[in-house]
Amino acid sequence: APRRELDDAMLERLEELLIQSDMGVETALRVTANIAEGRMGRKLSVPEIKDLLAGEISRIMEPVARPMPIYAKTPQVVLVVGVNGSGKTTTIGKLASQFREAGKSVVIAAGDTFRAAAVEQLQIWGDRAGVPVMTAPQGTDPASLAYDAMTKAQADGADLLLIDTAGRLQNRQDLMEELSKIVRVIRKKDPDAPHNTLLVLDATTGQNALSQVEIFRNIADVSGLVMTKLDGTARGGVLVALADRFGLPIHAIGVGEQIDDLAPFDPEEFARALTGAEGELA
């Protein structure tokens, strides 16, 4: 392959490639600066440059690529949170199915008591996964449903309790207060719960994901991330900025609407997809 010099113009193009993945200007600058270090003026082929870039990104992402931890303690309580439409309910369906297949007994709580047909949607996912779904009528206080679900999961000796919540934008203080109430009530039943709080992020989201993580983490002690909709053309580059800034584990990625479309987060594959696709650089 033809080689060209790693110069400022080339770096700018790499930066732009990364910005187009939603990595954000600051992180894109840092990543390109890292690969440029000690290499300015060297002649490199485009595949070599992309390898360097992908290598640097997977180096950043390696430490955060962690499956959701499973604890001996039962029921392990998993609270699923996020902004509207990010894919919380669907991800719960997929997770329930995976845990069931791994031989766990799972209970789902339909904690979105607000949105129209949210409960019906989750019931269908529960059927698909072969997992019971605890529901309450629309308008019920989600914290009280969570409390009842804890009681039932404990009584049934379930291994896992997955709690769905209504979508909420992180700048809505009233809704964030509702979320912290859910957490407080869960802790009344088990001071260590929720054992996992998963924040579900939509891959098409741009820089607002930073604010989502920051605020949801403050309010609900987010312990891990799931990024959905990576089957589209969005490349989820904001995850690199998030890894850089918050270091939260990324447990899984959503790659479709079917029950099996949940995959582990693979840093190398992610880095390759991020740098590869539309990368005519030369």
Added chain:
Amino acid sequence: MFESLSDRLSGVFDRLTKQGALSDEDVKTALREVRVALLEADVSLAVARDFVAAVQDKATGQSVTKSITPGQQVVKIVHDELVSVLTGDSDPGKLKIDNAPAPILMVGLQGSGKTTTTAKLAKRLTERDGKRVLMASLDVNRPAAMEQLEILGRQIGVDTLPIVKGEDPVAIAKRAKTQASLGGYDVYMLDTAGRLHIDQELIAQAAAVRDAVNPRETLLVVDGLTGQDAVNVATEFDDKIGVSGVVLTRMDGDGRGGAALSMRKVTGKPIRFVGLGEKMDAIETFEAERIAGRILGM
């Protein structure tokens, strides 16, 4: 979280004004800050690039360099240019829904807010414009999607097409058309399943629905928090299905909403409405001034 353009520029120009006159190089530095501000607001790279070039022309023409408040001058030029792009050349007028029954087709990615927006618009058309509206869900994919629209219809007092399980989207669209004609409705709204712009099969299905009813308006519903992918989405939906307008949802969030500019630039289609919450009244007409200020963090 991010600096406003004014803050960025005041940093650049504070240093410079002490030295007296500004050079073209100084203006270039300022424009780099403009570019970063746009990118942090999620304006697509290609759109940001063209936009900055346009601003550069104007800045040179208006001799920013001789201004005593160059920072403010640049912010004003950027703001005015943003408003002008977001507004477009011609007034799009009202939604084209005069010939009853007028079909409105709602399309977009998964979870963008189509179903909610369908109901919000139906309520608005009913209450403000005195239209008789029928809503139909063509979403045979997402669990309980049809029930969602039905429940919303009941909440807002707007009729929904009775659910018939097992029917395909084109058949449902045709039934909605018939029902709308026979029932004397002014408008019928077709809510569709979320689909990726690269999903050939589902995109073809939406095109088939379009061909079956010839929508008067096809509204692309887009999440206002969308990042760089906005251009891909807008281009594909417009090329393959043809959109007549855009609705930006979740503008009640704290996102900067740069996708608005990308959408407008790429499709050339008007942004009709913005969604400002989950409640059925949380929809407003698009105001270019407001969005421009927001993109710039003003």
